[in-house]
Amino acid sequence: MPFAATVLTLYPEMFPGPLGISLAGRGLREGLWSMEAVQIRDFATDKHRSVDDTPAGGGAGMVMRVDVLAAALDSVAPGRPILAMTPRGKPLSQDRVRALAEGPGVVVICGRFEGMDERLFEAREIEQVSIGDYILSGGEMAALTMLDACIRLIPGVMGAPSSGMDESFETGLLEYPQYTRPVEWEGRTIPEVLRSGDHAKIEAWRRSRAETDTRLRRPDLWERHEGARVQPPSGARRRKQDDKK
């Protein structure tokens, strides 16, 4: 079964949106993945079809109702991870994206207003996901971003699967910088080594730039990368194994 995305939203017309063009769009038309958008408002029960109400305890804005959200969610067939887009969630990572892309697909809940009634997350098994430390006006763009990251990893969607492994984050490092023709532009030339044809030298240059750039731009990534590289001394490793016995 191809990767199936179901999105619960107050704005189903936003989907597939940008995922309907370019390689993702072609993959969608070819059936490499599928998508459906469910209108949350269809599950409202009062005569005004209301999906939100004022926050308990007071404060600005409105909160999405748990009964309406749960009814919408329960209308979807089980068997796929359920994700709710929220800045209170765990930051999305390439590792999580890869695992999701290898699975059956996702059910994604998009918030609006001040967010969703917390009881939804207590009553259903839902992974809360953030796409970064900033606030969007709704979960739709966050869902599109997350889905785009997954869909490009689905076999057949991208032309050359080999480009995947060098990419930023796949190795725990940022990718090395890229260049293409013209060789000279506004007096700036492409680094000599990249034009040398010496693959070992090119590899070494790329590795070194990936490391320097990660260290300078993303000390957080660099620290994790270095931490993962440091192996305990063999004596300590043996003792650990002994402990397990």
Ligand code: SAH
């Ligand atoms: N009051 C909330 C923000 C609500 S923003 C708070 O401060 O946490 C409205 C909706 O946009 C959210 O329910 C969520 O679905 C979406 N959203 C906003 N920023 C997001 C982010 N960084 N990651 C994922 N979803 C986000």
